[in-house]
Amino acid sequence: MRQSGVALVSALIFLLVMLLIVSANLFISQMSIKSAQAAQRQLLFEQRALALHLSSLSDATSASSEADLTIISRCPASYAVWSDSLIQCDLLTLATSLLSDDSRYATSYNSMLLRQKLVAGEVLDAE
Amino acid sequence: MQSNRLKNHSGTDNKTAAQLSQIAKFGLLLAIVLLSMLAAAVFCFSVLAATPECWRQPAEPHALEFNGHSSSSGPLQRFLHHNELDGNGQLALYPADSTVPLAALNAWPLPDGMGMASPFFASPQPLDSDYDGVVDQLISTDLTGRVWLTEVAASGFGLTVLLADLTHSEWRFIASAGIVDVSLPLPLRAAGVASRHKLLLLVARNISNGEDAIIAVRLQAYSIEPELIQFDALFDRTEVTETERVDGLSDELWSAIVGSSGWWVQLAGQLTQPPKVVAGVIYSAVATSDFNALVCAEQSAEHSLVALHLHSAGLVYNQRRFRLLNGEGRLKLQQQADGSAALVLDSVDGQQLVLADLKMISPACPDCSELLQLDQFPRWLKLATYRQETGAH
Numbered sequence: 001m002r003q004s005g006v007a008l009v010s011a012l013i014f015l016l017v018m019l020l021i022v023s024a025n026l027f028i029s030q031m032s033i034k035s036a037q038a039a040q041r042q043l044l045f046e047q048r049a050l051a052l053h054l055s056s057l058s059d060a061t062s063a064s065s066e067a068d069l070t071i072i073s074r075c076p077a078s079y080a081v082w083s084d085s086l087i088q089c090d091l092l093t094l095a096t097s098l099l100s101d102d103s104r105y106a107t108s109y110n111s112m113l114l115r116q117k118l119v120a121g122e123v124l125d126a127e
Numbered sequence: 128m129q130s131n132r133l134k135n136h137s138g139t140d141n142k143t144a145a146q147l148s149q150i151a152k153f154g155l156l157l158a159i160v161l162l163s164m165l166a167a168a169v170f171c172f173s174v175l176a177a178t179p180e181c182w183r184q185p186a187e188p189h190a191l192e193f194n195g196h197s198s199s200s201g202p203l204q205r206f207l208h209h210n211e212l213d214g215n216g217q218l219a220l221y222p223a224d225s226t227v228p229l230a231a232l233n234a235w236p237l238p239d240g241m242g243m244a245s246p247f248f249a250s251p252q253p254l255d256s257d258y259d260g261v262v263d264q265l266i267s268t269d270l271t272g273r274v275w276l277t278e279v280a281a282s283g284f285g286l287t288v289l290l291a292d293l294t295h296s297e298w299r300f301i302a303s304a305g306i307v308d309v310s311l312p313l314p315l316r317a318a319g320v321a322s323r324h325k326l327l328l329l330v331a332r333n334i335s336n337g338e339d340a341i342i343a344v345r346l347q348a349y350s351i352e353p354e355l356i357q358f359d360a361l362f363d364r365t366e367v368t369e370t371e372r373v374d375g376l377s378d379e380l381w382s383a384i385v386g387s388s389g390w391w392v393q394l395a396g397q398l399t400q401p402p403k404v405v406a407g408v409i410y411s412a413v414a415t416s417d418f419n420a421l422v423c424a425e426q427s428a429e430h431s432l433v434a435l436h437l438h439s440a441g442l443v444y445n446q447r448r449f450r451l452l453n454g455e456g457r458l459k460l461q462q463q464a465d466g467s468a469a470l471v472l473d474s475v476d477g478q479q480l481v482l483a484d485l486k487m488i489s490p491a492c493p494d495c496s497e498l499l500q501l502d503q504f505p506r507w508l509k510l511a512t513y514r515q516e517t518g519a520h
Contacts, residue, residue, distance in 0.1 A: 046514075053512070061507040074255050077308035077323050079315075080407035080487045081437060084305060086460070095515075111512040117505040124461040124473060 045105050049098040053109035056096050061113065075116065086122050090115045178270065181423035182301045182332060183248050186210070188221070191253055191262045193281035202261055203281040205229070209247035209267070216244035216269045218251060220283060230283030235275060238292055238355065245270040249303035249329065253279075266290075266346075268329055272300045272358070274344065291344055291356035291388075297333050298340065298358075304328035304402045304409075306346075309438070312490035317386035321347050326389075326437065328409070330398055337420040339398045340365075341411065341435065344389040360388040364440035367447065376441045381493035390440045394433055397424045399454050406487030406499050408443045409435045410470060412451065412458055430454040432470070432481055436488060443486055443496050451481060460485075466502030 075082070075089035092115060097108030186209055192202040206221040212233065219228040235244045247269055254264040265277045272293030278285030293300065311322045325346040332339050344356060362384050371380070384390055396413035403410050411433045414424030430451035436443050456474025458481070463469055468485040471478040486496040 057509070074258065074308065076258070077310035079310060079312055079438075079490045081307040081309060081326075081404055082406060083307070083404040086403065086405065097515075108515045109512060110515055112510040114508040114510055115505050116508070118460075118501070122460060123501060124459050124471065124478065126461055126463050126469075 042105060045098070045100055046107055049096070049107040050109060052098055053094075053096045053111065057094060057111055057113070060092060060094055061115075076114065086119055088117050088119050090117065178248075178299055178301075178334075179421050179423070182299070184250075184302060186247070186250065189250065189253065191279075192260075193263075193279075194259075194261050195281070205281055207251060207253070207265070209251055211246045214246070216247040216267075218247070218265070218267060218277070218284065220279070232277065232284045232287065235273070236287055236289045237273070238289065244273065244275075248299075248301045252303055252306045252327070254306065254325075266303075266306055266327060268300050268303055268327075270299050270301070272298065272329075272331070274327065274356075276346075288353070289355065290346055290353055293329075293331075293342070293344070293356070293358045293361075295331075295358045297335060298331040299334055300329050300342075301332050302330040302398075302401065304330055304341065305404065307404060307437070311385065311438070315381070315385070315438075315490060315493060317382045320345075320386050328402065328404070330402070331391075332397075333393075333420070335420055337397060337418050337422070338393060338395060339413070340391050340393045341402060341409065341440075342389065342391040343437075343440070345387070356388040362387045362390040362440075364390045365393040367442060371441065375492075376439055376494040378493065381439060384439045392435060392440050396431065396433075399424060399426075399430065400457060403458060404437055405460065405468075405470075405485065407437045408486065408488060409433075409437055410458060411435075412454065414454055424454075426454040428454060432458075434482070436494065438488075439493065441494055443488065443494075444482075449482055452479060460501070462501040466500045468499045468501045 074084065075087060092113040093110065094113065095108060095110045097106065099106050189207040191205050191207055193205055195201050195203050204223045206223065208219045208221060208228075210217045210219055215233065216235075218232040220230045221228050233243070234241045244267075247267060249268045251265045251267040253262040254266060255262055256264050262279065265279050266274065267277060268274045272291075272295060273289065274291040274293065275287050276290050277287040306325055306327045309324055309326050311317075311320075313322075316322050327344040327346055329342040329344065330339055331342055342361065344361070347353060364384070371377075394411065394413050396415040397418045399412045399414050412430060413433050414428040414430050416424070417428035418424035430453060432449045432451055433447055434443055434449070435441070435447065451472065453472075455476070456472040456479070459471055459473040459478075461469045461471045461478065461480075463483070467483070469480055470482040470485060471480055485499045487499040489495040489497045
């Protein structure tokens with residue numbers, strides 16, 4: 001009677017150990033899938049962040065907002081140069097950032113844009 | 128006794144003769160000195176006489192913005208005057224709310240030591256060398272054609288370097304037509320010349336006939352000890368040869384011009400308004416009659432428009448010179464209905480078309496050009512996009 005009790009306990013312990021091993025294996029395999037997907041997810045996230053930045057860029061260049069522009073006193077060197085009195089250059093620094101839904105990833109993109117604008121009053125409209 | 132007296136007498140005579148000859152020598156020396164002083168005075172007078180008052184534009188002070196004492200105080204405003212002090216050129220920096228100058232610059236480095244500058248008819252050109260939005264350098268050109276680069280701050284003037292000595296017996300430098308930053312594309316770079324440089328545009332007037340010349344001086348941006356540029360080093364582009372007119376500017380000639388210290392062109396007339404640089408082309412309104420060394424041209428004279436390539440002074444259109452009906456009004460750009468650009472004379476009576484379908488220079492070849500479209504402005508150029516990582520794990 002006592003022997004059968006020991007055998008039962010041993011069997012139970014064995015089953016418990018087996019359960020632990022199997023569940024650990026399952027957990028580990030899930031982790032590996034996650035880690036395998038992580039790079040892809042990060043890549044997709046980077047792409048989303050860049051797409052957001054580029055759309056913000058096109059919004060900024062089409063909008064007439066003057067708020068974020070840094071006015072620089074001279075235009076950078078170029079080949080087909082204009083007189084300083086005719087053209088004005090402004091520098092726009094645009095930064096966008098994106099945080100993933102689970103707050104695991106954060107990416108920000110910065111751009112420097114140059115706006116060349118003819119000085120008001122120097123160019124007349126055709127009559 | 129008698130003979131001794133005679134001897135004494137003859138000795139005194141000899142002394143008197145020696146004194147007389149010494150006086151004669153000194154007198155001769157004195158006369159030479161006096162004559163040279165007189166000649167110098169006459170020369171100075173002739174130089175002054177050769178620069179009538181109409182050659183000088185009103186010396187209006189420049190309002191400049193400098194870095195403040197601390198980053199929180201914002202930019203400081205100063206006024207730059209190019210005065211004349213006892214016939215010499217002087218730069219002075221005034222605070223916005225005072226008539227007492229903060230600093231003055233009277234002594235200038237010359238090829239043979241420090242000295243005085245001639246009067247500044249051309250107003251000094253402020254520069255922002257580090258593109259931080261405030262002025263930190265000045266380019267000054269005096270009447271005789273010496274060009275200096277001066278470090279400047281809100282507190283006063285710093286180091287001054289002589290960049291060019293364009294002194295020429297025939298020419299006086301009466302105005303500055305601006306300074307532009309140039310970057311040459313790779314196929315058009317000349318050997319041994321930095322692709323990025325500054326081009327200083329000056330207006331010089333001939334003292335014997337009153338004609339003007341446009342002078343472009345190439346200032347190398349990153350040279351520690353710049354070589355002194357002299358007038359002879361400038362490429363004379365007054366005449367356009369028949370070969371250039373028919374076949375275009377050759378690569379050899381382009382390299383020779385771009386590789387030189389600059390170019391100059393006699394305009395066969397007198398400038399009536401400051402030249403404008405529009406998309407790499409210099410446009411100048413020139414009076415071609417009714418002027419001489421003492422009298423400046425007026426509106427009633429005959430006028431023409433001169434168009435020059437900024438980098439080579441070559442042809443951009445099929446000719447350099449176009450006739451203007453009169454000299455009234457200012458040259459202005461006009462945007463046409465199709466977006467192209469035209470040059471008009473804008474006066475109280477209206478706008479008179481001078482040149483339609485303006486061109487811009489193109490980097491495809493030394494004398495390539497394309498139609499200038501004004502409807503592309505405001506134009507956006509993407510300089511850089513970069514990713515910033517923070518807290519990466």
